[in-house]
Amino acid sequence: MSLEPRVIAALGRRALSVQFRRAQLLMPTFVLPLMLLAVIASGTSSAQDLEGFPAVGSYLSFVLPGTIIQGALLAGLTSGIALASDIESGFFDRLLAAPVRRVSLVLGRLAGTLGLSVLQTAFFLLVALPFGARYPGGVAGLAGTVVLAAVTAVGIGGIAAAIALRTGSLSLMQSIFPFVFVLLFTAPAFFPRELLTPVLADLAVFNPLTYVVEASRGLLAGDAELGSPIAGLGASLGLAIATTALAVFALAERLRTT
């Protein structure tokens, strides 16, 4: 099966431009994670005094990967919301009538998610800089973090697209917003895994975002002991491939049943 890069790129560009035209979709993805970062970085920074907390140069840099992954989750979710909106408005039906491969429709949507996540992660990394975040991992660490977040956003976008395609309901997509935080909070997003409650630490082992957060932490700090980049890449790639397949399957089901 050959891919259609021009179709995917065009659909990705459209997905991105729709997101930027609708401020109510962008507000949660860009502003909400930064607000949570500001509050957590300032409100819990005394946690560095706890026994077992790893020695880190900047507490803000330590919690920043949690924010980046939160952004990736929200980027994925909003792309599902935008897809559901296209389905409800009938635009998606017009796309289905176009002479393009159906899989390109899914990949185009996810290309938009990938682009949004790259912009978002770069924005978070830049905004945190004047507030004291430091990146000893250098350019390679920063680039690695952007890639990890983007692939993770595609992974979450795949789940969101699958749900949107199966249900076609905008209101349902909007109401799953809280459940996204379940994924975030069952990973060591803002605290080291060793200091989570025992139940949460056990759960975190099964959450792919655990490895992505820890890998980002390791990449930004240039310290592989904080997290393995290979494990992070494996987890995010595995998630992205599995959920993209799920979304393609959901589209096939939609075409079969409607």
Place this chain on the structure above:
Amino acid sequence: MASAPALPAAPGTLAVIGVLWRRSLNEVVRVRGALLPATVAPVVFLLGMSGQFSRLTGLEGFPTDSYLSWIVPLSCLQAAGFAGAATGANLARDIEQGWFDRLLVSPVPRPVLVAGPILGAITRCLVPTTVVLVVGFLLGAELTGGLLGLLALYLAATAFCAVAGLWGVFMAVIFRTQQAGPLMQQGVFVAVFLSTAYTPQALLRGWLEGAAAYNPVTYVLELGRQATVSGIEPSLANTWPGLAALGGLLACFGALAMLGLRRMGA
């Protein structure tokens, strides 16, 4: 000469408030799962935050050894605040659909038009607040303040819901679109989290230390924490700052909402 038929008497203020209150509660019955996100989100935050930050109680100066007990009032306030802010989103929908214009030409004072929906929000907020409390207690949060503490927590939550409702009304009459919904919710989010949300005042660092000290929600939280935090016992000293903060917030956002409503009818 036959006399003209008498006009039906205009309904009293309380009757109008009652009707609008019932109408806002209909939302819960008519929209399937309307309360679900408002209930699930604070519970998820409660579980997530307590799981992430439970070790913070090991820091010197933390008033309780149960982080769940510390965070339960925060989640209750968050739940009540979101329920209150939804009043604004519902009003924005009524404005967009033209229904509110019809209410504006009715012979009732403007405050009556918002009193009903605010009462509806207060009633609705009891569901997520109670669910959060029950989940917290089931997972090990302690009711250290007894019945008085519980009363203080419900007072803090319901009054904060009214504050958030007035904020939502203000936003709705300014923007007159449902797209302002996230702004209403995030106003509540910011107000709640720029306080002693995660740690007590003594353990806050940097800019948040000052922000929390001046944020009235910090004192509303203290009022609610009399229920579950062993270091904050029910007492007049722990109660009046919260009541004063709530009084100030209600007066401030009430005035803004009325100002917006007056401009709308002009």
